[in-house]
Amino acid sequence: MSARNPGMNLDLEWVSKVRVNTQAVLKRAQQIQGQKLPKKQWQAAWLLKAVTCIDLTTLAGDDTPSNVHRLCLKAIQPVRHDLLKEMDMHDKGVTTGAVCVYPSRVADAVKTLKAANSSLPVASVATGFPAGQTPLETRLQEVRLAVADGATEIDIVINRMLALTGQWEAMYDEIRQFREACGDAHMKTILAIGELGTFTNVYKASLVSMMAGSDFIKTSTGKESVNATYPVAIVMVRAIRDYFLCTGHKVGFKPAGGIRTAQESLVWLTLIKEELGNDWLCPLLFRLGASSLLADIERQIYHHVTGQYAAYHELPMA
Numbered sequence: 112m113s114a115r116n117p118g119m120n121l122d123l124e125w126v127s128k129v130r131v132n133t134q135a136v137l138k139r140a141q142q143i144q145g146q147k148l149p150k151k152q153w154q155a156a157w158l159l160k161a162v163t164c165i166d167l168t169t170l171a172g173d174d175t176p177s178n179v180h181r182l183c184l185k186a187i188q189p190v191r192h193d194l195l196k197e198m199d200m201h202d203k204g205v206t207t208g209a210v211c212v213y214p215s216r217v218a219d220a221v222k223t224l225k226a227a228n229s230s231l232p233v234a235s236v237a238t239g240f241p242a243g244q245t246p247l248e249t250r251l252q253e254v255r256l257a258v259a260d261g262a263t264e265i266d267i268v269i270n271r272m273l274a275l276t277g278q279w280e281a282m283y284d285e286i287r288q289f290r291e292a293c294g295d296a297h298m299k300t301i302l303a304i305g306e307l308g309t310f311t312n313v314y315k316a317s318l319v320s321m322m323a324g325s326d327f328i329k330t331s332t333g334k335e336s337v338n339a340t341y342p343v344a345i346v347m348v349r350a351i352r353d354y355f356l357c358t359g360h361k362v363g364f365k366p367a368g369g370i371r372t373a374q375e376s377l378v379w380l381t382l383i384k385e386e387l388g389n390d391w392l393c394p395l396l397f398r399l400g401a402s403s404l405l406a407d408i409e410r411q412i413y414h415h416v417t418g419q420y421a422a423y424h425e426l427p428m429a
């Protein structure tokens with residue numbers, strides 16, 4: 112496993128100099144979407160790669176131990192065994208990247224994975240997800256409790272009020288404290304881009320989050336009205352690239368919210384390959400946060416292997 116991003120002192124001069132060219136961003140996002148997808152014979156392999164990068168998520172008010180149990184079993188065996196066998200991938204240990212749940216459900220997920228002898232990471236959202244509007248001490252305590260319950264990845268939300276009012280120093284300090292509360296657990300920092308107003312703010316928030324030691328930056332909670340979009344992703348991955356060029360530290364990227372189709376997952380992989388390069392095409396540096404993407408990917412893999420589309424009962428776990 113490569114070294115984590117340790118962060119750096121807040122460089123306010125760098126942050127204040129940031130300007131994003133909106134037209135250039137929109138043009139690049141369009142180019143990526145218009146790009147040819149991988150050739151037919153490679154698509155199944157790309158789809159399997161996408162599966163390994165999914166944070167298989169359930170974040171609902173009616174989550175229970177039993178639906179979290181099912182989610183974990185699906186994450187351990189995300190694609191039907193016979194389909195993997197046809198692709199000669201049945202013994203390669205294909206799983207999703209992680210499961211992602213609310214803090215109260217972490218213990219349920221850990222229990223199921225332990226019983227199944229799986230080392231799949233459990234990610235917990237925290238810090239007053241999704242709005243982040245709880246006192247700092249409560250948000251910090253939530254991180255500590257999720258880690259104590261066995262979460263090895265923590266998806267924190269930033270304080271949007273601080274970002275919107277340009278209080279970058281205060282935002283940096285909060286994120287630094289979250290990172291400390293995470294300990295060895297990897298920290299993904301959710302920007303909630305749908306509430307940040309401008310691309311320039313998105314870039315600045317990305318930069319400050321990385322300076323404060325985030326292992327990943329993540330677009331959205333999935334609860335805002337605008338979630339993972341390609342233009343915003345261009346802004347965030349360019350910030351990741353600039354941060355890498357300046358510090359030598361690789362920070363991961365996680366688009367999340369509203370990603371539902373296999374086709375979209377291929378566009379996301381293309382965007383990462385084009386903008387950050389092959390090094391980022393692995394679960395350590397790229398995740399897709401999604402609650403219902405896997406079903407469509409499995410369906411497309413079924414089609415690739417059998418030449419037919421699956422009936423609902425043929426992929427019941429999806």
Ligand SMILES: O=C[C@H](O)COP(=O)(O)O
Nearest residue numbers: 332333368369400401402
């Ligand atoms: O972090 C993951 C998101 O909450 C998932 O959003 P989604 O339910 O739209 O896939």
